[in-house]
Amino acid sequence: MTVPSPWWNPDRHADRRPALMARNRITAALRGHFSERDFVEVEAACLQVSPGNEAHLSAFATEILGADGVSHPLYLHTSPEFACKTLLAAGERRIVSFSRVFRNRERGPLHHPEFTMLEWYRAGEDYTQLMRDCSETLALAAEAAGTRILIHRGREADPFAPFECLTLAEAFSKLGIDLLATVGPDGSTDRDGFAASVAEAGLRVAADDTWADLFSRVLVARIEPGLGLGRPTILCEYPVCEAALARPSPCDPRVAERFELYACGVELANAFGELTDPAEQRRRFTLAMDEKERVYGERYPIDEAFLEALAIMPEASGIALGLDRLVMLCVGAPHIEDVLWTPVTGGRS
Template identity: 80%
Template structure:
């Protein structure tokens, strides 16, 4: 098997260049779109005291050396979320951020250790407004790329079609025959034994050391995600509160949170929250997430105490993170994320 040419070889760059130029046009169109909607574009520092506190996100660690030789542990952020929410606490109302973010343990056709996250936040807005934002951006990306459809590995979605909207409870019932919310208590606690029995009955593997979250993810990946965003984009919403560490509970049902994910062509594109602003509850959730991270990976990350302090004065808001590179992939039909990144990180071919 021959080794592929490096991305900087002239013939490979020539093959990639049309998609890269489309990427530039999409970024410019998005910037203009947010400016017209009175968003302020902000920049988030990549170096943070905490890279984020979700159990299955792995960060790159480094340290800052002071003039006197003191060492301060720092991380490259996995998202600009903490910085953006501090800006909301400071008084900004509508912000957008195109951020280079860094995630370790991630490399494949849809994953890259460094990629571009587009995040935007609306103070005082319901999180359903973000669904309308997504509809506008998907249509704009396709139009800017000169494509009538989003495409990935033989699957297509019409970016201008009305979004399908499905709850996690509906998806689990229809695709796996599982009553998901029967395994979630009113206070958000989960019943691992009940979900394990349902997952086994659905014909999926159950291991003795699987947590409720492990089982939830296995069903989601195996039975649900491949069917999302086919023909038209899908909004998958109302995640159980245990699977939405930074989202507030739904006023309609305390077992679920104001969280949705956007899919097209079976690919996850965005993750949105009605933002949790209860600092003590956020601390509790982060502590649980880091305990799970320590159990699975043998490491954990510090909490950003300034973020928790800012959260206490942050206004009610909704926010969303969209994987820009993935959207460019779908708008251009590129098969791999490295095809739409100008200078991919060195490493084994994805």
């Protein structure tokens, strides 16, 4: 197998440069777009006392030395979410952040240990507004890149077309699985009933699989590859147990105000009607860290200052969009490192 030349090789850089210049145009267009809509651009500190409390996200750990030489643990954030929500509690109403974020154990065609997350938040506005934001964002990015179509590994989507909207229950029902029949109003789950349905759909079920393991397996293997083909897809109404930072839907307590945006089979964004109950958020964080400890043998601290701020945070909606992936689709790049100015050294997979 031929080893590709390093990204800084002049010939290779010349090949990559058109995509990188398109990235700059997309970023500039999006900055202008949010500024015109009265969003304040904010900068979240990368160093945080907690990198986030999701069971399957791995962080980079470091430490800070005090004047007395005593060290205290810190982490590079996996998202600016905690900081942005704290700013909403402080009084900001519409904010946007282009943040460098860091996730360990993630490297591949769609993953990189350091990447750019575009996040924006709307205080006092419903999360369905974020769906309209996504439509505008994809069209604007395509225009800035000079394309009429999003492409990834032979799959296409029209960024100017009306989005498809699909609930998780509808997506699973196409496989013969009644998803919400295994979710209780309190968020409890029927693992054995779900496992039987998953097995009937032809997917592997292991004795130690949890309900969440099975949910992820079906989603990744059978649902995600078919999303966002021809036009972008909004996948919404996640089971509440799969939406740790989102509030329950007022229409059905079994599901949460969460959606994800897909194009060309690629997940681009994750959005919430934000949970603002600190006691419930602590409970969910604790459960997630219990699961992390079970699977990976480690847990991250809970950011107590964030929970204090959550108690006074207004109702809000927020979304995180992978800027690098959006650029990939706009320029038809097969690998995320094709659209990064300086990829992290250490080989790509």
